[in-house]
Amino acid sequence: MLDDGELEKLDRRKEIIEHPFGTMKRAGSTMLAYSMKRAIDILGTRRLIGATGAKV
Numbered sequence: 692m693l694d695d696g697e698l699e700k701l702d703r704r705k706e707i708i709e710h711p712f713g714t715m716k717r718a719g720s721t722m723l724a725y726s727m728k729r730a731i732d733i734l735g736t737r738r739l740i741g742a743t744g745a746k747v
């Protein structure tokens with residue numbers, strides 16, 4: 692098992708490592724939202740839904 696000092700190191704390391712990935716996820720979500728809004732503006736919702744093959 693790990694002692695308290697090792698657990699603290701692992702927790703700190705996890706915080707440092709996860710921060711950039713959380714930022715990338717948020718940036719990816721923002722870009723997806725922008726792209727979807729742009730596609731809706733260009734194609735319209737009906738054409739966009741039709742292009743995805745979704746059945747309404």
